[in-house]
Amino acid sequence: MKVVALVSGGKDSCYAMMKSIQYGHEIVALANLMPADDSVDELDSFMYQTVGHQIIVSYAECMGLPLFRRRIQGSTRHQTLNYKTTPGDEVEDMFILLNEVKRQIPSITAVSSGAIASDYQRLRVESVCSRLGLVSLAYLWKQDQSLLLQEMISNGILAITVKVAAIGLDPAKHLGKEIAVLTAHLHKLKELYGINVCGEGGEYETLTLDCPLFINARIVLDEYQTVLHSPGSIASVGVIHPLAFHLENKDTAISLSENDKTSDSSLEKKGSVFVVQGDFPQRSEATCQSNSETTNLVEVRDDRICISKTKKDDIFSICCWLQDSCKTSAGSHEDLAVVLKHIESQLAGYGFGWEHVLYIHLYIADMNEFAAVNETYVRFITQEKCPFGVPSRSTIELPLLQVSLGRAYIEVLVANDNRKNVLHVQSISSWAPSCIGPYSQATLHKEILHMAGQLGLDPPTMRLCNGGPSAELEQALVNSEAVANVFNCSISTSAIVFTIYCSAHTPLPERFKIQEKQDSFLKQTRLLHLDKGGKCKILDPIFLYLLAPDLPKR
Template sequence: MKVVALVSGGKDSCYAMMKCVQYGHQIVALANLMPVDDAVDELDSYMYQTVGHQIIVSYAKCMGIPLFRKRIQGSTRHQKLSYKMTPGDEVEDMYELLKEVKKKIPSIEAVSSGAIASDYQRLRVESVCSRLGLVSLAYLWKQDQSMLLQEMIDNGILAITVKVAAMGLNPEKHLGKDISFLYSYLHKLKELYGINVCGEGGEYETLTLDCPLFVHARIVLEEFQVILHSSDSIAPVGILHPLAFHLETKAESVSVGGCDKMNDLHHENTGLVYEVQAENSEGCVDAKESVADVTVLTKAADDGLQISTKKEDLAFSVSCWLGASESSGLQDDLKGVLRKIEAELSGHNLDWRNVLYVHLYISDMNEFAVANDTYVKFITQEKCPSGVPSRSTVELPLPHVGLGKAYIEVLVTKNEEKRVLHVQSISCWAPSCIGPYSQNVLYMAGQLGLYPPTMTLTKGGAVAELELALQNSEAVAKSFNCSISTSSVLLVVYCSESIPSSERGKIQDKLEAFLKQIRSSSTKEGKLSKVLDHLSLYVLVPDLPKRNDN
């Protein structure tokens, strides 16, 4: 994919670009947000690093690609974790910036960012990407910070500290120092005080002066001033203000990741800097159109729908389907089913916020895109402020048993307190997900045997796919401090009917072996306190979302 990279100047955003190139993407533009006043070094921002912004202008020449910059007009107005479009918020500046980049380079498909552990930042980038129809690439997400810092150093990133704000870091002593010089000391501070060695807790910020993507020149900082923001005796805060720098041309200039092959902008414009002007009205149309669409959906007729409610102590399930004779196509069937479930929830004084998990069954996986587009427009973040429900989607022969083209079963609870993990960015951690992975009672969305960085199915057949799907599930489970081998009560394994009979026994053997391996590893690490008996349910279905080779 062609990628615009969000760059702050820090090591993380630069290394994220390197990972994009590693996985076959092409960096065609850079995007940066900066203060309104050039004399200001740092803003009170939850989103953006601005220290060292005076030097970012050089990145265009260093890489030989255009840099788009916008001055930050907004402030932090929407402080909840999950973001929704808020006029005047600093996130809208990112939206306007990336919208202009997409306008100038229409072939751009994705946005790269250096998010490692901040859900707050990742969710905002994902929100903007969703509104612009772009893919979020976050290849550093959930990576071990010690290993990540070592990788950056080993892969040639030269970055210096431009802000320090943590116990053990002294502005006079540690500002302007290379991360390779500070590596051992940062790990010592981690042992002493528990700091994040990559600075994810705001302990320090960096400025990249050279990296392998700087194919034309490196930055040489000649002179700087240390500005003390806080003289606190325990954790003084200081920043580095650049006074003089120059570019040092590299002996050989080569193309990295196809950076020199620009089809959208004239070649003579590569390396130029564009400043995007503010547009106060931007961003409002998207939200209004989305609300209008949902309003229309809720007014359609409900004829022919059947609903079943099964109550339990802690939760209850609601199933809804359409008779085959009433079916008028997947989109209309799904709209009708969703409306009926919403009405049933309302009858219990509940809504989509109370739904933990959704089983979506469709009659033809060729229509998955239609089903997903209809689903996500109806069950929105606005309806579920704490996070939309987890979801799995498989194909079932619904018309053969007298049903319409869509069948839904939802698990509902009256307890609205749930912790949702919904990562839509493509990363090295686990596959990006249309619906959230899980909630605090671990209802995990469906996992396929996808290689997370490329979102492609692993080769080797059904057994290999199962193993990778289990690894992906374990990665998600660890984010909730548990394991699928020690915490799972029920594992549902959907198998395509295209899998040969000879392979089906091997799938069960692989599942048992994988769980045994994880359980053994947890025991050695002293993490296994109680093992729950698990039940594996195997369901043979006609098709799965990545087609019939699953």
């Protein structure tokens, strides 16, 4: 994919670009947000690093790429975790900036950012990407910060501290120092006070002066002034205000070959800087579209509708399908529209909505219609309707028509309350497969974690791993473990039920290998978890094997 990289000047955004290139993507433009006033070093922002912004203009020349910059006009208005489009919020500045980049370079399909652990920042980048139809790349997400810091240094990132704000970091001693020099001290502070060694908790910020992506020149900071914000406190806050810098040309600088050139007219001037202006949008076009499409999709009245309900305590399930749909329906997506509309009506009858749904099992008659089914699905189940997060989901093909269950059969698990914790990571990363689609990786409700269906996808490439079905199962289990770890639990020590979907295309000998691989994986991970704590309570889970005609991605 062609990528615009969000750059703050810090080590994280630079290394995120390097990782994007490592996984086969191409950085074609840079984007930066800076203060409205050049004399201001740092804004009171939950989103953006601005210290050292005076130097970012040189990144265009250093990398030989166009740089798009916008002065931040908004402020932090929407402070809850899940962002909703809010005029005047600083996130809208990012939307305007990236929208202009996309307008000038239509071939761009992805955005790179340096998010490591902040859900607040990640969710806002993902929100903007979703509105613009772009893919979020966050290859540093959930990586071990100690290993990550060492990787950055080993891979040639030369960055200095431009802000310190943590106990044990003294502006007089540690400002302007290379992170390679400070590594040992940062690890010591981690042991003493639990700081984030990569500075993810705001302990410090950096400015990258050189890295392998700076093919034309490196930055030399000649003179700077130290500005103290809270001198004398336990954790003094100090920032660097650059006064003078210059670029030092590299002998290894290369020019683009004819084959590397792109047809986008805005890229003809490599190293150019574009200032992006414009007013805040009042409403998201994507939001308006999804709301209008849902209004008059289908009528609820249908003699073919069949429904089943079961209830236990404060959780209940609704199953819905159509009989004899093969005579009147054009496809799975039409059946699904009728079924979803009816379930929506059922939920409303209880005084509930889609936000009360914890999990959805979606069964379709033909996996070839998966894309059309998803388009119908997102008309009903949207972020706007699910402010706490969209439900987790599994989707497989079943021979529904043979047993008169229509072309789409759906089961929804509903809670009487909204006390749930939803994990919905839409960024592509090395952590676990992204849910770019309209569902979440997992939903936690009353100590039960409902996990979405997991394929054997390699997270950073989102491609099925090599090695056949047994290798896919192992990767799917690794992915499941990564998701579970976010909730401080483990699938190997705390799982109650495993449902393993196996494609009917899988040869019989491979099915035995799948079970062997599963037994081996669980045995190994159980031992690992027991070694760490020694107090893990191991459950004896139920295993349900289901031979399905087809699965997503075949």
